[in-house]
Amino acid sequence: MVVEYGDPLDITCAFDTGTPMPNASRFLAFRKNDETVSPEVVTMPHSKMNDVRASLLQTEIVNSTTIKLHIDKPNKVSADLYTCLMNNTPVSLNFVTVGTKPQAVEDFNCISYNFDNLCSWTPPENYVKTNYHLTYTLRDTSSRRGHNEYFFTLKMENVFGEISTTFQNFAHGKCRKVSTQNLTNLVFPTVLPEPPENLTVISTTSSSVYLRWQLPESMQIFTPGVHHRIFYQSEYDGKQWSFGGEITDNATQKEKFFNLTNLQYAHALYDIRVSLRSADAIVDDESTWSRHASVTIRTDSKVPDEPPKTIIGGFELLHFGDDLQFGEVYIYWQQIPKKKRNGPDFRYKISVEANPALQPSKLTDNYAKFDNLSILSSHMFHIWSENARGLSLEKSIIMVPSHRDLVEKPKNFAKVDYGGGRYELCWKTPKIPPFQHLQSYTIFWCEDKRERPHQCGGRINWRVIPLTTRTQVSVAKDGIFQFAVSANTGRSSSGMLWAPCTGVHDKNMYKIKNLQLKLNGLGYTELQWTLKRDNCHCHRIVGFIVHYCQMLSLVTLECRGGNITDLSHDTLYKFTVAVRIENNLTGQQTTGDVDFVGTFHRIWDNHLAELTECSKCGRKFFPHRIEAHRRACAGLRIELKNKK
Known part of the structure; x- marks a missing residue:
């Protein structure tokens, strides 16, 4: 049984066995899916059900053999089972479906997957079976309109009726509806192909x-x-x-x-x-x-496109002792990236001009080592990239000058690690003879797992800088990086000088040694000391700190605290000196270790005097009548001005 949504549902049940049975309807009842129909949705019966029939549906007695079930507006449902019972025994069954007439479809979409299943849509919920019929019409061949004009007609029908909707589409997704159905966001009929x-x-x-x-x-x-x-x-x-x-x-x-x-x-x-x-x-x-x-x-292989990159100063010349005839030479280059090697069996080839038989004792991805090479004459080295297809068409050249033309290496080269890939480098200018003119420096760096003196196995990078003795380098990440510097003229170079160690940016590397009283006269004394430093820092000296105080004991070397007044002559004092440095990147100042001496017999106040360098080494005044004169790079003369 099919009922259109909104219409009432009426079901009758009659008991007829051919033999008259008075009041047979009193033993008839309805049941819906094993559940009792709610009173508000059925017609109330003329008589009450007894306790035996309490779980059965309430019915209206039509006559002595017939009962009737009435529901004003049943809900939409695919199938409800209504059973007529005679003394709780089924005598008839009815499956009831409640639905609607065909409804407008949703998201009508004409995307064809590989020219199949041309159109698709989502049917609205309806428990009554609905059939859909889709037809399309190509453009009128006699018309001059574009070839991609179609008419789609969607016909929907079920037991309650039918509707049809026609859609017309044009090029570039412009669609319009011909019938009265109101659909929005229509998609241009498009074929979505399968892959090639x-x-x-x-x-x-x-x-x-x-x-x-x-x-x-x-x-x-x-x-x-x-x-x-x-x-x-x-x-x-x-x-x-x-x-x-x-x-x-x-x-x-x-x-x-x-x-x-x-x-x-x-x-x-x-x-x-x-x-x-x-x-x-x-x-x-x-x-x-x-x-x-x-x-x-x-892709196919081919010879390398380019040789490894080199730069002036990209060599290291080592000779030992007084031997000025032969030495070890390291020739460095920048590795070719893997993506530019162009073929299997990649390697480097190096030869010495005018002496091709001379072979390196060691050949790696970024350097070649030659032993017992004469340094009395210059040497020209040619370097190629090579793979299974052959040598690169171009070559790189590095010239190692003779000992006579070799530029002197920079002095005291040091590096300081500031963390985060930041390094500070410093060195002293080499001595250059009159026939040479220094033009630039080259800074080299290379990542490795170890510090010098181990040779670096990573890719070497470099940067040419102007005539300065201090620079900063930032690398992409934290790690162990080796650094080198070379001094260059227009035609020659010193070769590479590697930093021997890494300095810590927040540690004072200077130490005061051998502090002495050199002169001791009326109202003054002269202090001298030796300034020691390691080779792993670039800190700048901004001054010295001089402490002095009266000593209580020559044995304990302890000082009396507080201010000293009413002093007498012939008193033993202790002096301490420390160096003050400045961090070149942060500007912070720190004080290093101190040295002390105590043999001065004179009346002095307990005082801290900060003695800073002066550009002209002239007279510089300090608080509390302390006056300092620079006498030499390793000492200061301190005088007490007696104004009494």
Whole structure:
């Protein structure tokens, strides 16, 4: 039984056995899905049910053999079971479905997947079976309108009636409804193809791949045709995809060929992807592209494009003792990145001009070592990149000058680690003879797992800087970095001087040693000391701190605290001196270790005097009648002005 939603439901049940049975209707009842119908949705009976029939439906007695169930407006339902009982025994069954007439569909969408299942939609909820019939009509061939004009008619029908809706579409997704159904956000009928089939590589070069593929079979009869798009990615590109091209001509061809050119890397793996979409698709709609077909291929090898990079000063010359004829020479270069090696079996080749038989005792990825090389004459070194295909067409050159022309190396080269990849480098200017003119310095750095004197195995980088004796370098990350410097003229260089250790930025590396009283006269004394430092810092001296105080005991060397007044002559005093430095990056000042001496017999006040350097070494006055005169780089003369 099918009931339209909104109409009442009436079910009658009659008991007729052919033999008269008085009041048979008193033994009849209805039950719905094993549940009692709620009183508010049924017609109340003329008589009350007895306790035996309390779980049965209440009914209206029509006559002695018939009862009736009435519901004004049953809910929508796919199937409810109504059972007529005679003394709790089923005598008849009725399945009831409550639904509506055909309703307007939702999200009508004509995207065709590979030219199949052209249109789709979501039917509205209806428990009455509804049939849908979709037809389409091509444009009138006698018309001059565009070829991509269609009429779609959707007919919906069930037992309560039928409705039809017709949609008309035009190019570029402009749609309009012809019938009275109000649908919004209609999608332009678009074919979404399957991926290309049989994607294969026909041939390769070191910079190109020639491809072939076919259209899916069902798309080969698609009248508008399809466009093709190519993307690619090399093994060195991470997750970055590059656009290879788009084919829009001859859109109905069943088989396509494409030469993917201008590939950057030889002997590299490439992932190539090809996708399709309808030639009538909306240009800016990415969703109209099909899933991709892909192929992975390695480009052909070729000789390296370039030799390793070198720079003036990229060598280290070591000679030992008084031997000025032979020495060890290290020739350094910058490693070729893997993506530029262009082939298997990559290596470097180095030879000495005018002496090709001379071979290095050690050859690595970033340097070559030559033993017992004569330093009485200059040497020209040629360096190539090489793989299984051969040598690079170009070569790099490094010239190692003779001992006579060699520039003196900078002095006291040091590096300080400030953390976060920041380093400060400093050195002293080398002595340059009159026939040489210093023009620049080259700073080298290289990451390794160990400090000097171990040779660095990482990639060497460099930077040329003007004539200064201090610079800062920032690297990409924290780690162990070795640094070197070379001094360069227009035609020669000192070669590389490596920093022997790494300084700590917040530690004072200067120490006062051998503090002495050199002169002791009436009202004054002279202090002298030796300034010691290690080779691992670049801190700048900004002054010295001099403490002095009266000593209680020559044994304990302890000082009396507080102010000293009413002093007498012939008193023993202790002096301490410390050096004050300034952090060149942060500007903070720290005081280093102290040294002391005590043999001065004279009346002095307990006082802290800060003695700073003066540019002209002239007279400089300090509080509390302390006056300092610079007499030498290793000492200060301190006088007490007696104004009494």
